[in-house]
Amino acid sequence: MSPIKAFLFDLDGVIVDTATYHYQAWKRLANELGFDISEEFNERLKGVSRMESLDIILAHGGLTVSDEQKAELAEQKNQWYLDLVGRMTSEDILPGVATFFSQVRKANLLTALGSVSKNAPLILERIGMSQAFDAIIDGTKISKGKPDPEVFLKGAAELEVSPAECVVFEDAVAGVEAGKRGGMFVVGIGSPDVLTQADLVAPSLDGLTVDEVLAATVA
Template identity: 55%
Template sequence: MRTLKACLFDLDGVIVDTARYHFLAWKQLAEQLGIDFTEEHNELLKGVSRMRSLDIILEIGGKTLSEEEKTALANKKNEVYLEYILKMDESEILPGVKSFITELKNNHIRVALGSASKNARLILKRLNIENLFDAVIDGNKVSEAKPDPEVFLNGAAELQVEPEACVVFEDAVAGIEAAQNAGMFCVGIGDITILKKANLVIPGFADFNLEKLQACMQEDSYLHVK
């Protein structure tokens, strides 16, 4: 049976839905390159780094660019994305997330963010929830993208908690694999058919609490909540 000491949260699609802003920014860039970029294509970018996302878009369009050109395009995409997130506020926090994290804090469970986003701190500030996190591991602190476990192992280390006592909340397949590669219990947020490798899958935090999480962890098996 696992002992819960810390929870690590992905950002996009778990705490806030910035995925649509990423999609709009990537779509604008793709159109400038003459590439038809759809919402289905956008699913391939979940949980991966900015440069890898650009590579995927270029692969979709069958285009090859120099490293210098790719860096310039990635920076341009980020400028467009920043225009969107600078307009964000607390109303964009997904239902139940803040109350769940507050419940964790009230029960002395440590909380960290584990995200590939280099804008994670800015988003947390815009949402006014930066103070809820004991550690923030973002794209500026890691060199390996998910499914490599680096982001979550670094989070556990910064929290001074052993990996097996951590729970990860993720909405992407790559993130779930990263959590499992780190030896952590993983809760998938979203579609059970896509996130079936997670230990537990929930649609969101609206009807979820610490008691339910601990009950599922005691089973220490693959459980799913629809």
């Protein structure tokens, strides 16, 4: 019998893929600052907070700006990103997510969102999944980004379960590390060559079953 009581999900790359919108907005910002970033470079920004991402981009462009300018640049990027996200619909939910969530509900498991994005509630609203979660922990509720486990520990606390009773679903290396540091079983969504710290890895939620995940936690 699995002791698991809750599933905690990252948003980006697990439920939806807004990485492309982040990339378009960051690329536009870089271009306006006089340089470019590639999709390959953008991989370094996955699971990283907005200000940290900006620091990485400015370093890449060899630019040093004041804290005030940084705040303005981050806000500009976010506005461009929100313009793109505002056009999202339920069509943007990744394949297999709806089926997996119906299995989660049938198994009477609790659910929480654990995202560093401050825009997570807006995205959930746009795709019609706000009601799919018993708790929503986003960037407005945490002070430390991943790989710090704060976002997942807060999710467990809101659900009133222990970390050992949680499974985390993550697509980013920093997120997998956060889940492991929080003492949780982690399902990596992506490549086993990249998500080496995960306890179980699947290419996506499509085709993955709740029974399979629960069986792995007691294996």
